[in-house]
Amino acid sequence: MLIDTHCHLDFADFDPERDDIVARAHAAGVGQMVTISTRVRKFPTILAIAEKYPTVFCSVGTHPHNADEELDVTVDELVQLSAHPKVVAIGEAGLDYFYDNAPREAQAQGLRTHIAAARQTGLPLVIHSRSADDDMAAILTEETGKGAFPFLLHCFSSGADLARIGVELGGYVSFSGILTFPKSEELRQIARTVPTDRMLVETDAPYLAPKPYRGKRNEPAYVAHTAAVLAETLGIEADEMARITTDNALRIFSKMPRVS
Template sequence: MLIDTHCHLDFPDFEAERDAIVARAHAAGVGQMVTISTRVKKFPQILAIAEKYPTVFCSVGTHPHNADEELDVTVEELVRLSEHPRVVAIGEAGLDYFYDNAPREAQVEGLRNHIAAARLTGLPLVIHSRAADEDMAAILTEETGKGAFPFLLHCFSSGAELARIGVELGGYVSFSGILTFPKSVELREIAKTVPTERMLVETDAPYLAPKPFRGKRNEPAYVAHTAAVLAETLGLTEAEIAAITTENAFRIFSKMPRV
């Protein structure tokens, strides 16, 4: 069994055929999925999806692109919403200096609020980090010094140093379809340095479809292709990488039951 640890089933791309998408995921061996929140103010929609499908769970949080729009969402509110049994993570939150859709100071403030919620709840923080390696490493190091919190670096496409620091601080590293791209040689080399007990797989669907679907809409079923490339990269069998990443997912998403 595989677990897609990061997808966005609430996005309009899936509206017309969500039942079929979940069914295709199951047929591909994807036993469970975590659909990730990007806007707390749209949390009811994502929660409704997690409540409808027994194999789908969700998070609660604000994407860095929208950080300045939701700074009024308090740590206490994140903690309260996370008490729902279908909520297994905080986020996604983080820093995106590539697009800079929100002021950087708002992104930092939002990230620190989500870290506080993760620390209080014990739920893992799903971290989005793009073109912000140094600031992300500094914040994670500083905040961990205030008190440990579980976290994962989702859709990892950063440098080797952030991967190293993340793992040293107790975090996990999640690989998406980017790992399968021909030009992702450096990323595959980084994957070899991540302890197997700290790696996860995801789709980030509807984005970043892996080979051979690159350029098309991604969906949870396709996480099998990323897992296959990760297995090849590490010299493992697909069955071995499925067992490893699934066990890791249950470890970090400790609130998620084995359905």
């Protein structure tokens, strides 16, 4: 079994066929999915999807693109919403200096709020980091010094130093379809340096479809292709890679039961 640790089943891309999307994931060996929040104010929509499907779980949080829209979201609100049995993570929150859709100060403030919620609840923080390696490493190091919290670096496409620092601070590294792209040899080299007990796989669907679906809409079933390339990169069997990443996912998403 595989677990897609990061998808966005609430996005409009999936509205016409969400039942079929989940069914295809199961047929491809993807037993569980985590659909990730990008806006706390839209959390009821995400929660309704997670409640509908026994194999789908969710997070609660504000994407850095939307950080300035939800600076009024408090630690207490995140903690309260995360008490629902289907909520297994906080986020995604983080820093995105590639698009800079929100002021960097707002992104950092939002990230620290989510860190505090992760620390208080013990739920893992799903971190988005793009073109912000130095600041992300600095915040994670500083905040971990105040008290450890579980976290994962989702859709990893940063440099080797951030991967190393993340692991040293107790975090996990999640690989998406980017790993399968022909020009991603540097990322595959970084994957070889990540301890096998700290790696996860995800789709980030509907974005970043792996080969052979690149350029098309992504969906949770396709995480199998990313896992196969990760296995090939590490020189292990695909079945073993599935076991490793599933065990890791259930460890960090400790509130999520094994349901298939």
